[in-house]
Amino acid sequence: MLMPEDRTSGTPSVMAAAGQTARVSPPLERFEVEFRRRLSTLSRVQGLLSRSEREPITIGMLVRMELDAVAADQSGRLIRLDGPVVPLVPGVVQTMALALHELATNAVKHGALATSGAELDVSWRVWKAQSGSRLLLEWVENGVTLAPEKLADAPAGYGRELIEKALPYTLGAATSFKLKPGGVVCTIDLPLAASGEDYVA
Amino acid sequence: MSLEGRRILLVEDEYFIVQDLARAFAQAGAEVIGPAATVADALRRIAATPKLDGAVLDINLQGEMVYPVADALATRGVPFVFATGYDRENIPDRFSARIRCEKPVKPDQVARALFG
Numbered sequence A: 001m002l003m004p005e006d007r008t009s010g011t012p013s014v015m016a017a018a019g020q021t022a023r024v025s026p027p028l029e030r031f032e033v034e035f036r037r038r039l040s041t042l043s044r045v046q047g048l049l050s051r052s053e054r055e056p057i058t059i060g061m062l063v064r065m066e067l068d069a070v071a072a073d074q075s076g077r078l079i080r081l082d083g084p085v086v087p088l089v090p091g092v093v094q095t096m097a098l099a100l101h102e103l104a105t106n107a108v109k110h111g112a113l114a115t116s117g118a119e120l121d122v123s124w125r126v127w128k129a130q131s132g133s134r135l136l137l138e139w140v141e142n143g144v145t146l147a148p149e150k151l152a153d154a155p156a157g158y159g160r161e162l163i164e165k166a167l168p169y170t171l172g173a174a175t176s177f178k179l180k181p182g183g184v185v186c187t188i189d190l191p192l193a194a195s196g197e198d199y200v201a
Numbered sequence B: 001m002s003l004e005g006r007r008i009l010l011v012e013d014e015y016f017i018v019q020d021l022a023r024a025f026a027q028a029g030a031e032v033i034g035p036a037a038t039v040a041d042a043l044r045r046i047a048a049t050p051k052l053d054g055a056v057l058d059i060n061l062q063g064e065m066v067y068p069v070a071d072a073l074a075t076r077g078v079p080f081v082f083a084t085g086y087d088r089e090n091i092p093d094r095f096s097a098r099i100r101c102e103k104p105v106k107p108d109q110v111a112r113a114l115f116g
Helices: A012-021 A027-048 A059-070 A092-111 A148-153 A157-172 B015-027 B040-050 B067-076 B107-115
Strands: A078-082 A118-131 A132-142 A175-181 A183-191 B008-010 B031-036 B054-058 B080-084 B101-102
Touching: A027 A059, A027 A092, A059 A078, A059 A092, A059 A118, A059 A132, A078 B067, A092 A157, A092 A175, A092 A183, A118 A183, A148 A183, A157 A175, A157 A183, A157 B015, B008 B040, B031 B040, B040 B067, B054 B067, B054 B107, B080 B107, B101 B107
Parallel strands: A078 A118, B008 B031, B008 B054, B054 B080, B080 B101
Antiparallel strands: A118 A132, A132 A183, A175 A183
């Protein structure tokens, strides 16, 4: 279902610069890794956007792209994706891709993609609010056994702030991110068009 | 050239950038209005703020251009600067005399541009 993807396209000079800038001390080393993977997401998004006039970018494409990027080997793991074809306006693509990337990265480090027998369900649907059409995406991990100390402190920092603060601010989304006993449950409820416009499938 | 007590509207769609921006302006003594991430939100805040001393406007707000906000400020005679990124946006001619500040925008730069 998921194909490995070429991650070398995009902005190699920026990535090289980021690599050269970071010195080899532990915090910076980690900074470099994190910075590089976010840049990779941005360069994948640029690739999509460059083709978006011919082929509209859909939420399904973004979900698959970010899962592809972290999950080269999915044998024995169960990922279910379910939702209609929903085109996204270019303005939301980058921030949504970064959010999905944080979820996927967290899943591959600590969650459903790091645990044998665990499951990941990503589903989305369009619903009609008074203010216009919205996209509701649910990311649900099951069967992840989280150690109590993991529950207490992970995942914090950038990814969580991106989902809980940046998505509401930048995209007008309503979001929730919860660490449940079975794993992460995250919902992102996003307006599909600027207020006043309507979404046409 | 001080921002002390000045009410400055910040319009910027990137959350992480605007966090730093708002902090820097608050530290410089400004009273931050907003921040606003969209044209509609910025226009609402302009209408709701009788005394406004200046504004910093990011140009591209998730694909939406900030120019209606610039027009509203110009109509009220509120000075503003554009914050520009690496992509040099084509700013309409009516704003050609307005000052552009390279991101990351610094409060003292804005203070000089608006009140210097």
